[in-house]
Amino acid sequence: MSPLDSTIDPTGLGRDAAIDLGVFRANVSILAARAVGGPLVIDMTADAYGHGLVRLAHAAVESGVDILSVRDQGDARMIADAGIGIDVRCWHTSRFSIPPAGSGIAAFGFGMELTDGAPAGIVPVMTVSAPVLSVKRVPEGHGVSYGFVYRTRKETTLALVPLGYADGIPRSATGSGRMAINGRQYPIAGRIAMDQVVLDVGDAPVVPGDRAIAFGPGLEGEPTAADWAECSGSTAGEILARIGRRVPRRYIDREVAR
Amino acid sequence: MTTPDIGTTSAPDSVATIDLAAVRHNVARFVSLAEGSQVMTVVKANAYGHGAAPIARAALDGGATWLGVADLAEAFELRDAGITQPVLAWLHESHDDFAAAIEAGIDIGVSDLGQLTSLAHAQRAVGGAPASVHLKLDTGLGRNGADESIWGALFDEARRRELSGHVIVRGIFSHLSNADDDEDARQLERLHVGVETARQSGLRPQLRHLASTAAALRLPATRLDLVRVGIGAYGLSPLDHVGSAELDLRPAMTLRSTIVAVAPSSDADFVARSGIVPLGYGDGVPPQAAGRIHVTGSGGRFLVTRIESDHLVVEPVSAGTEVERGDLVTLFGDTAEGVASADDWARAADTINYEIVTRLGDRVAREFIA
Numbered sequence: 001m002s003p004l005d006s007t008i009d010p011t012g013l014g015r016d017a018a019i020d021l022g023v024f025r026a027n028v029s030i031l032a033a034r035a036v037g038g039p040l041v042i043d044m045t046a047d048a049y050g051h052g053l054v055r056l057a058h059a060a061v062e063s064g065v066d067i068l069s070v071r072d073q074g075d076a077r078m079i080a081d082a083g084i085g086i087d088v089r090c091w092h093t094s095r096f097s098i099p100p101a102g103s104g105i106a107a108f109g110f111g112m113e114l115t116d117g118a119p120a121g122i123v124p125v126m127t128v129s130a131p132v133l134s135v136k137r138v139p140e141g142h143g144v145s146y147g148f149v150y151r152t153r154k155e156t157t158l159a160l161v162p163l164g165y166a167d168g169i170p171r172s173a174t175g176s177g178r179m180a181i182n183g184r185q186y187p188i189a190g191r192i193a194m195d196q197v198v199l200d201v202g203d204a205p206v207v208p209g210d211r212a213i214a215f216g217p218g219l220e221g222e223p224t225a226a227d228w229a230e231c232s233g234s235t236a237g238e239i240l241a242r243i244g245r246r247v248p249r250r251y252i253d254r255e256v257a258r
Numbered sequence: 259m260t261t262p263d264i265g266t267t268s269a270p271d272s273v274a275t276i277d278l279a280a281v282r283h284n285v286a287r288f289v290s291l292a293e294g295s296q297v298m299t300v301v302k303a304n305a306y307g308h309g310a311a312p313i314a315r316a317a318l319d320g321g322a323t324w325l326g327v328a329d330l331a332e333a334f335e336l337r338d339a340g341i342t343q344p345v346l347a348w349l350h351e352s353h354d355d356f357a358a359a360i361e362a363g364i365d366i367g368v369s370d371l372g373q374l375t376s377l378a379h380a381q382r383a384v385g386g387a388p389a390s391v392h393l394k395l396d397t398g399l400g401r402n403g404a405d406e407s408i409w410g411a412l413f414d415e416a417r418r419r420e421l422s423g424h425v426i427v428r429g430i431f432s433h434l435s436n437a438d439d440d441e442d443a444r445q446l447e448r449l450h451v452g453v454e455t456a457r458q459s460g461l462r463p464q465l466r467h468l469a470s471t472a473a474a475l476r477l478p479a480t481r482l483d484l485v486r487v488g489i490g491a492y493g494l495s496p497l498d499h500v501g502s503a504e505l506d507l508r509p510a511m512t513l514r515s516t517i518v519a520v521a522p523s524s525d526a527d528f529v530a531r532s533g534i535v536p537l538g539y540g541d542g543v544p545p546q547a548a549g550r551i552h553v554t555g556s557g558g559r560f561l562v563t564r565i566e567s568d569h570l571v572v573e574p575v576s577a578g579t580e581v582e583r584g585d586l587v588t589l590f591g592d593t594a595e596g597v598a599s600a601d602d603w604a605r606a607a608d609t610i611n612y613e614i615v616t617r618l619g620d621r622v623a624r625e626f627i628a
Contacts, residue, residue, distance in 0.1 A: 010355070012331045013331075013349065013350070013354075043567070045540060046567040046568050050540070071536060072271075091519075091569075092271075092518050092536050092569075131351060133349070133350070133351055133352075133402065134370060136396070136400070138405075142400055143398060143437065144400035144401075145399060145401060145435070146435055146436055146437075147437050148435050148437040158400055160401055160402055162328075162349055165612075165613050165617065166302075166303035166307075166616045166617065168617070171609050171610070171613050189400070194328075194612060196349065196401060198401055208351075208352060208372075233608075235545070237539075237567055238545060238567075241539055241540040241567055242539060242617060244303075245619075245620050246303070246331070
């Protein structure tokens, strides 16, 4: 297994999806304690919901998962080729079965549906962020982004963040999506574009290089994937699974005290 | 167009077929439309999900003389693929790896003084020819691009850096809001003011550019020296209520998959059974479209009833059509072939065709047809 990555990949404008293996293992432990009497099955479809199948399969084995659920033999082969010995179930095999009902994404930090909360103690595993590239002071009434669906309500500072719908920020969250800088959330100003969003940060002293957090565990003021799901008519699973290829996955392992 | 042989043991169940002839046709259409202007094909975001390097080559074959990307990583990907033609990248961190970009012959879109200074320092370290720059002006969109209040300072500094041999300003550009024709006309006017101010500073930009696909189609005055064509190159329309065919554009991407399993219908009163297709939202298929979109199989159309992480469920819409295991289904492509379009998926999912193709995931194989 390759080592952990303590620093953010500087290519790709510093876009970052930090995946905390310690949090994932702690989540699995909580699920294992609840799965008494039956095997613990973790749904690892959709590249482990965007977290990376092989790295998460390693962590799952370490924390006592019995069975991994994947789509097909290709996924199963990736796990086997990585030398991970675990029971893998494919729903789509030559023996022709149908996919199981969703077993939930609690291991990744979320309940099944918006209305169905995750078990107590479960924490989101993935944090997606990018640096502020530039800031701009603009007057009241300044249109922002395509179609000028947003106009500033007073003199304010606009901060450009290189995360757009190509990176998995859902365009339908235009008008409601938020990102956090230094523990405070700011609204996205105007349409979410392919490569970027603009945050209206008011009079906050935001400077280029400050990190804008799209979502994370939600423990330090940032939105969660469930918040994005709510404001885009989606699910946390979809938000996680659709984080794009330009956002490098970076594996960290923080000590989790519970 | 031949139907690819998918669904067999040796081939993936799901394939996005990319018709490079369609890309050449679409780019050539803009080359002729824009007459004296050059065409830059925008291949950012993995060529809107189509595959950057093959699309870039097809675009150049179709008559494009420039390629446009957002960031340097995307520009390096083109150079690594052996593509040597002009490439412009316009979204940067101020401490980005400009030295490598200069060595790779990438033109840099510069939005502020900090980037200009970093670029000049990088050129001094690298040596050789001056770094090629397109100054990006914010003419109203409020994203990147230099704010009008600093244009004078930016132009003076750029000229100073030209005289010391560090940079050469090849272009000046901006990006339209497409809010309405009046706003776009106002932005064009601001760009002309910016270019005139730059000339007074002694700059001689050869390439003024503003229009992307929508303006290139609709507003001839915005075409200037170069048009930046993204969505149109992929055969999709950026205009509301105007489809690809009306613009003589051919959608380049066709997404197909296979019914790999047949299950009892979710509706007990309905005798038909449902088919399972191994494409889900983890592959980029938007679940918001469920219940509002059809796929096309050999026997007819099927309604998409559910979209899950790694599969979707289809059901016959009329008596007499049955889902069959192994049947190929087309999710979207060219409506001339009787299938749904990316536009149809965009309507069903309350978004735009750009998002439908761009977010198609890496786990779906791309197959290129020359």
